[in-house]
Amino acid sequence: MRDLVLRKGSKRTKVVLYDSIKEISAERDHEMERLFLLDSGVGSTMNSVYKHHSLINQNLSNGKVQEAIEEQRNLMNNYYMIIKGLDVNSFCIIPMIKSINGEEVNDFSENNLKTTIKFLSDNGLTKSMILSEINQVKKKFTESLNLISRKDMEIVD
Numbered sequence: 823m824r825d826l827v828l829r830k831g832s833k834r835t836k837v838v839l840y841d842s843i844k845e846i847s848a849e850r851d852h853e854m855e856r857l858f859l860l861d862s863g864v865g866s867t868m869n870s871v872y873k874h875h876s877l878i879n880q881n882l883s884n885g886k887v888q889e890a891i892e893e894q895r896n897l898m899n900n901y902y903m904i905i906k907g908l909d910v911n912s913f914c915i916i917p918m919i920k921s922i923n924g925e926e927v928n929d930f931s932e933n934n935l936k937t938t939i940k941f942l943s944d945n946g947l948t949k950s951m952i953l954s955e956i957n958q959v960k961k962k963f964t965e966s967l968n969l970i971s972r973k974d975m976e977i978v979d
Contacts, residue, residue, distance in 0.1 A: 823838050823839065823840060823841055823845065823920060824838070824839055824841050825837070825838055825839075826838075826839055826951075826955065828942065828945045828946035828947055829946050830944070830945050830946040833945060833946075835922065835923060835942070835945040835946065836922070836923055836924070837919055837921075837922050837942070838919070838920040838921045838922075839918050839919055839920065839955065839959065840918055840919075840920055840959070841959070841962055842962060846917070850917050851917075853917045853930045854914070854917035854918065857910060857913050857914045857916075857917065858914055860910045861910045861911045861913075861914055863896060864896050864899045864900050864903065864910070865896075865900050865903070865910065865911075866900060866903035866904055866908055866909055866910040866911065867900075867904070867909075867911065868904070870900050871897065871900055871901070871904075874893055874894075874896055874897035874900060875897070877889075877890075877893045878890045878893045878894055878897065881893060907936070908932065908935075908936070909939065911952070911953075911956075912939050912949070912952050913935045913939065914952075914956050915952050915955055915956055915959075916930065916935055916938055916939070917930060918955070918956075918959045919938075922938070922941070922942070
């Protein structure tokens with residue numbers, strides 16, 4: 823675990839982050855993977871809209887109609903995320919958070935994701951901090967995942 827202290831004026835907010843995949847529950851890991859997948863495959867920004875249009879055009883140019891249709895579905899979901907105010911990229915940090923000011927973070931519902939990001943943003947969390955933390959934790963999680971071998975897991979047939 824490691825601490826991230828947010829400062830806004832004289833107010834301080836202590837955020838405790840998980841440092842390794844070995845520290846998190848399977849449910850939390852699944853939620854983190856779901857959000858990373860949504861962010862990378864669908865997105866929720868105008869940059870991802872541009873990416874989808876690019877891929878649609880590329881697929882159509884190469885005669886890959888089914889892939890273009892799938893990309894169009896992703897684009898529609900991307901628009902939905904933007905309209906609903908869902909910043910999936912920012913949400914990715916939330917499953918990495920163990921607690922905020924000593925209060926455990928275990929609710930990953932859409933409403934709570936929005937509420938938590940708003941609270942953290944109101945208390946000094948910036949987009950660059952989110953990206954930095956996500957990249958650090960992704961790197962550490964990947965490293966710790968590589969250390970887990972199949973013999974560490976019990977396989978039941």
